[in-house]
């Protein structure tokens with residue numbers, strides 16, 4: 231959906247009926263369905279409905295089928311919106327901080343505004359793009375949240391946030407050529423968002439997880455969030471009451487949060503019986519030392535984020551493997567070992583190795599009923615293969 235007229239037409243009784251009719255259309259059938267529907271409905275409405283149905287299908291992964299099936303989207307809006315799991319967690323944190331009202335600056339199609347409202351927080355949602363604003367408004371209405379969310383079309387740089395308990399900024403981070411890594415190239419730039427944060431009692435600024443730690447303001451708490459093992463975003467918090475400079479890794483579902491305790495880098499030690507692969511949020515937050523301490527472990531190499539230990543310990547912050555073999559990097563030797571063990575299902579993981587997992591799998595041609603995991607990495611500087619299996 232690209233314009234306001236399409237959105238309005240989809241919200242009429244005819245548009246709603248068409249949206250229902252095309253909801254589960256298989257992409258392969260789309261042409262036939264469109265031809266049939268055009269006999270009874272305007273062509274623009276039919277294509278708007280089919281386009282919206284496609285966007286809703288894409289949005290299910292972020293919003294779940296029930297909400298995605300009632301919400302409206304633009305292609306950029308689906309892409310840029312915060313997934314419900316992360317938005318709900320963040321809204322919960324706002325609520326715990328005693329926040330009752332938030333100015334959501336750069337609200338997009340309303341991913342965060344919806345979660346904030348559902349947490350019982352009053353929201354002023356602002357975006358400068360007219361279609362996006364109309365979609366956000368349609369979404370809060372569709373989900374019965376219009377009483378808590380006021381949607382405004384404006385440039386956030388001119389919005390007065392006085393009187394709000396907190397400010398939330400989720401800047402646009404995609405340029406014409408993929409993701410933008412320079413925080414000053416965000417729209418609005420990070421420096422503006424930090425200034426806006428300084429004017430509110432509390433604030434949260436969403437940033438790309440790849441942000442260099444040096445770019446994090448000293449008075450912020452930085453949080454990296456992963457969902458089911460995938461790093462989704464980082465947030466700079468202000469006014470949380472936690473020591474400025476604190477760093478946190480939060481794993482969803484859960485949530486499980488690990489806070490920095492200022493430990494030095496872990497020691498390098500020989501590979502023990504267990505290998506732990508820290509969650510991406512832990513690695514991005516530079517909290518591998520905290521996890522190594524919990525596991526009574528050390529690193530396999532000073533530059534590699536694999537923790538090795540002698541004991542199996544349960545931790546939500548890393549996936550544990552039992553290591554059965556350690557070999558210098560040598561494809562022939564690996565092939566022989568896997569043949570001897572009758573390994574047909576091989577998972578290849580790598581850190582600190584340029585070898586492509588698919589290439590390796592082709593070369594060793596795994597065959598047999600057993601499964602194994604091979605880690606291509608460096609151990610004390612030397613290219614190494616560690617073979618093992620995940621701990622149950």
Ligand SMILES: C[S@@+](CC[C@H](N)C(=O)[O-])C[C@H]1O[C@@H](n2cnc3c(N)ncnc32)[C@H](O)[C@@H]1O
Pocket residue numbers: 307310311312313335336337338339340341342343356357358359362384385386387400401402403417418
């Ligand atoms: C990453 S999206 C926000 C997504 C939103 N949090 C969600 O979950 O749906 C960023 C939004 O910022 C808006 N934007 C960028 N610069 C802006 C500005 N100066 N004023 C208002 N909106 C702006 C864009 O139109 C875009 O919709």
